[in-house]
Amino acid sequence: MIPHKKVYMYGGYNTISMGTGRKEFNPKKERPGLEHYIKEAGQGVLKQIGGAGNVDEGVIGNFMAARFNNQANLPGFLPMIDEGLSMKYGTSVEGACGSGGLSLQTGIRNVLAGTSEITLSLGVEVQNTMKAIYGADVLAGAGWFKKRKEGHAYFFPGQFSDRAGAYFEKYGKEYARKGMSRWYANAIENARLDPTAQEYHNTNPNPYETCLKMEPNGKFFVDNLNVLDCSKVSDGASGIAICSEEGLKRIGVDKSEAVEVVSFVHSVRDITKDPTDLTELEAIKYASRKALKEAGIKAQDLGTIEVHDCFSIAGILVMEALGLVEKGKGAQFVSDGNTARDGKYPTNTTGGLIGWGHPTGGTGVHQAVTIWQQLTNRAGDAQIKMVDDRPYGMTINMGGDDVTISAIIYKRGE
Amino acid sequence: MKYEERLQNVTVLGAAGKMGSGILLLTAVEMADLSLMPENKGKIFVLNAVDVSDEALHGLMGYLRTQVRKIAEKKTVLLRKLYADRADLIENFDVIDEYIFDVMNIVRPVNALEVAYNSNIIFEAIKEDPALKVKIFSQIKENSNVNPWFFTNTSSIPIHEIDEKANLDGQVIGFHFYNPPAVQKLVELIRAENTLDEVYDFALTYAKRLRKVVVSSNDFAGFIGNGHFMRDALYGIQQAVKMADNFGGFVQGVYAFNKISQDYLIRPMGIFQLIDYVGVEVCSYIMSVMNPYLENEDLHSDILDTMVEQGVMGGQYSSGAQKDGFLKYEKGRPVAIWDVENKKYVNITDIAAQVDAKLGEMPTSIKPWKAVNFSKKKAAILETIFTEMSQMDTLGAQLAKAYNQRSNDIGNLLVDSHVANSTEDVNTVMLTGFFHAYGPINDYLK
Known part of the structure; x- marks a missing residue:
């Protein structure tokens, strides 16, 4: 949709994405919980927008706190962030790993509906509460439960391993794995530039070779992906304020310090149906192309993109779905460096899900924060140079196996 | 008697000790894995965990539960296949819990030696005391209903001496695990001169299925x-x-x-x-x-x-x-x-x-x-x-x-x-x- 009035995002904040890879992570020691992350991300935004008094509504995107943390009723945590949110409207939204995207979409819609001038949009997940083998059960909730029995022990890696396998068969395994390994290497190189990234401390001198040499082994994991092809288990939260023009005035922020939402699409594919073509992300294709069309631009007009690379193969498939490259050529496109930070389309510039981390319910919001940082020159060491004739940023957030899709196009406020 | 038949009834002596508990764990898991094979469905596997100390047996069961969970978590991919026909076991949680139950359900903690009389294999991991080992082996041999094989975890006593003194007719072998058995990869197999070929062959198969590194030592006190x-x-x-x-x-x-x-x-x-x-x-x-x-x-x-x-x-x-x-x-x-x-x-x-x-x-x-x-x-x-x-x-x-x-x-x-x-x-x-x-x-x- 094209907003019928101006909608902006400002004041983004990310906690650290905590989990294996971070020096301070110790699985044997007690760690901060859900409350900590919600509070840190929420207060991180409030500080930039003049406090909770300026906020009309709050929305929390979260996938599975009910199982990871035995916690439901998440709106109740909004007033915990700041007393100023007490007794105000609050809601939580869930669309698996697309929950963060839903949090943004909800915020945008409420601002457009006129029920709010400033919505605090958060996304959070704390998943290191259980071992990966049990976490896999919880995450499998993003698929249709009736398919769980026939699925892999690591359900989602299994789903995307099947997609990778189909891609291998169609276009060649070696060719595909080169692209996937380049995807991994880009993720690590970008993450090293963002102190909040889970792979910030990664010192591997040659991540590309490491990934390429690590042959997938179905006996211990899945047939067509190695562990580096997968995003890690993460604890983290992100937040951003979604504002109307009136809202920006209220907090005294110039439009040029914010990003403007150019178009926004949310599309849902039937969870009970298998994908028709494993080598295509049908719903992402639909949502992202619709968003581009409504914005009146082509994929080639994008300056930077944040895509949902829960697995390296997903990153490649998104490039194809988006229309940046034709079907089957995505791996080459990535291998050629087009998505690297110095490439034509710098993608996932703070590491994406594989490099920055994937606190599932928080990811969609993190993507928006990264775009806001890049478009307003706030990305620190990770800052890329935007080109004048391609001022657009885009986020594509996915829940489940191409099921709940959020696609948003941004430009710097004018 | 086929490999899995022989493993249908086993006794570990000194099961709650440091070595015994590890041997019990590995054996229980091997027996459970066999019981889950389609061809063995319905067969009952029994593993007697014999120890003199009730307190130690109490602790043993806790140790087993923790360790079996760790093992199950590492092989969930395989377990999902083994339980593929169980419609009620859907999530990894379900599968792992069921496996823990299936392993524990094989083990009978007990402080009476008599249960060993029906066992085909006697694993011994008691005190390193030649006289005590001989006494217990003799008693089982005399009273057994099934003519068992004896696997001793001795690290020093010559096997032929145990064989001769307890009248085991060559149905004995030194099966020396290293401490802790569940972690240490090495097993020293010690064959006495009289040890029967089938006992040795079985021991070798068993050790390999446990993915142990096997070194055969000769029957001299202390071995290698x-x-x-x-x-x-x-x-x-x-x-x-x-x-x-x-x-x-x-x-x-x-x-x-x-x-x-x-x-x-x-x-x-x-x-x-x-x-x-x-x-x-x-x-x-x-x-x-x-x-x-x-x-x-x-x-x-x-x-x-x-x-x-x-x-x-x-x-x-x-x-x-x-x-x-x-x-x-x-x-x-x-x-x-x-x-x-x-x-x-x-x-x-x-x-x-x-x-x-x-x-x-x-x-x-x-x-x-x-x-x-x-x-x-x-x-x-x-x-x-x-x-x-x-x-x-x-x-x-x-x-x-x-x-x-x-x-x-x-x-x-x-x-x-x-x-x-x-x-x-x-x-x-x-x-x-x-x-x-x-x-x-x-x-x-x-």
């Missing part, structure tokens, strides 16, 4: 593992006594040779810490079991006996933490050394500098065991360190050379006296069972 370790330990003790005057006392000698054996020879722990790890009393006892069988050797230490009398026993707590013995430990690190004469611990910080000065400079290339053993460049690193050390003239380097020479001699003795079939077997046992970075039969420090 203790054959080397006990002599090595005795040498360390004797050197500490011999050099006591040079270093300023026995305590200083212990410090020096613990350091020589660990830091200079790049072993995971010094010889005195290893004695403590195994247990001062256990070492003394194993030596006394082995000694009568040895010719031209006296494998005995008065100091070990004295320490046992003084109640300084070493060994481990159930957590795996070391108990005080030759050395006193704080957070796993040696902090003091037992003064046998004055019956008190002397702080290492009070003596270290003086002994270190006498030993002289360490080689500049020296690295700790951990950095060497797990390095891909292990061979090159060892070569560098030992080449430098062999050119050094310090007291420390000289003692290290002599120590390594003695270790070589012990290794060669085991081959020459046909305890081991090859130098490779000796080295495999020390590399795998004792985590040495290199085998005792080596060309270093010549």
Whole structure:
């Protein structure tokens, strides 16, 4: 949709994405919980927008706190962030790993509906509460439960391993794995530039070779992906304020310090149906192309993109779905460096899900924060140079196996 | 009788002990895995966990549950396939919980020996006491309804002697796990002259299914593992006594040779810490079991006996933490050394500098065991360190050379006296069972 009035995002904040890879992570020691992350991300935004008094509504995107943390009723945590949110409207939204995207979409819609001038949009997940083998059960909730029995022990890696396998068969395994390994290497190189990234401390001198040499082994994991092809288990939260023009005035922020939402699409594919073509992300294709069309631009007009690379193969498939490259050529496109930070389309510039981390319910919001940082020159060491004739940023957030899709196009406020 | 039939009824004796609990765990998992094979559906598998202590059996079941969960978590991919026909087991949670139940459901903790009378396999992991082992084996043999095979975990008693004294008709084999059995990859199989082929074949299959590294030792007291370790330990003790005057006392000698054996020879722990790890009393006892069988050797230490009398026993707590013995430990690190004469611990910080000065400079290339053993460049690193050390003239380097020479001699003795079939077997046992970075039969420090 094209907003019928101006909608902006400002004041983004990310906690650290905590989990294996971070020096301070110790699985044997007690760690901060859900409350900590919600509070840190929420207060991180409030500080930039003049406090909770300026906020009309709050929305929390979260996938599975009910199982990871035995916690439901998440709106109740909004007033915990700041007393100023007490007794105000609050809601939580869930669309698996697309929950963060839903949090943004909800915020945008409420601002457009006129029920709010400033919505605090958060996304959070704390998943290191259980071992990966049990976490896999919880995450499998993003698929249709009736398919769980026939699925892999690591359900989602299994789903995307099947997609990778189909891609291998169609276009060649070696060719595909080169692209996937380049995807991994880009993720690590970008993450090293963002102190909040889970792979910030990664010192591997040659991540590309490491990934390429690590042959997938179905006996211990899945047939067509190695562990580096997968995003890690993460604890983290992100937040951003979604504002109307009136809202920006209220907090005294110039439009040029914010990003403007150019178009926004949310599309849902039937969870009970298998994908028709494993080598295509049908719903992402639909949502992202619709968003581009409504914005009146082509994929080639994008300056930077944040895509949902829960697995390296997903990153490649998104490039194809988006229309940046034709079907089957995505791996080459990535291998050629087009998505690297110095490439034509710098993608996932703070590491994406594989490099920055994937606190599932928080990811969609993190993507928006990264775009806001890049478009307003706030990305620190990770800052890329935007080109004048391609001022657009885009986020594509996915829940489940191409099921709940959020696609948003941004430009710097004018 | 086929492999899985024989494993349908097994007894572990001493099941709640350190070795027994590990053997029980591995066997229970192997039996459960067999029971889950489609061709074995409906067959009942029974594993009797026999121990004299009800308290220990109580703890055993907790240990089992924790360990089986860890094992199940590592093989969930396989378990989902094994339970594919169980519509009620959907999530990994379900599958893992069911597997834990299936393993535990095989195990019968009990303190009555009579349950063993129906078992095809008797795994024995009781005290290292020849008379006790013979008595129990005889009793089972006489009363058994099924003519069982006996697998003894002895680390020192000749198998033929157990065979003859308990009238086992060759249905016995030495099946020597290393501590802890669930983790340690090495198994020493000891076949007596009379051991039946089918017993050996079964034992080999079983060990391989447990993914163990199998070394066949010949039937001489102590076999390869203790054959080397006990002599090595005795040498360390004797050197500490011999050099006591040079270093300023026995305590200083212990410090020096613990350091020589660990830091200079790049072993995971010094010889005195290893004695403590195994247990001062256990070492003394194993030596006394082995000694009568040895010719031209006296494998005995008065100091070990004295320490046992003084109640300084070493060994481990159930957590795996070391108990005080030759050395006193704080957070796993040696902090003091037992003064046998004055019956008190002397702080290492009070003596270290003086002994270190006498030993002289360490080689500049020296690295700790951990950095060497797990390095891909292990061979090159060892070569560098030992080449430098062999050119050094310090007291420390000289003692290290002599120590390594003695270790070589012990290794060669085991081959020459046909305890081991090859130098490779000796080295495999020390590399795998004792985590040495290199085998005792080596060309270093010549």
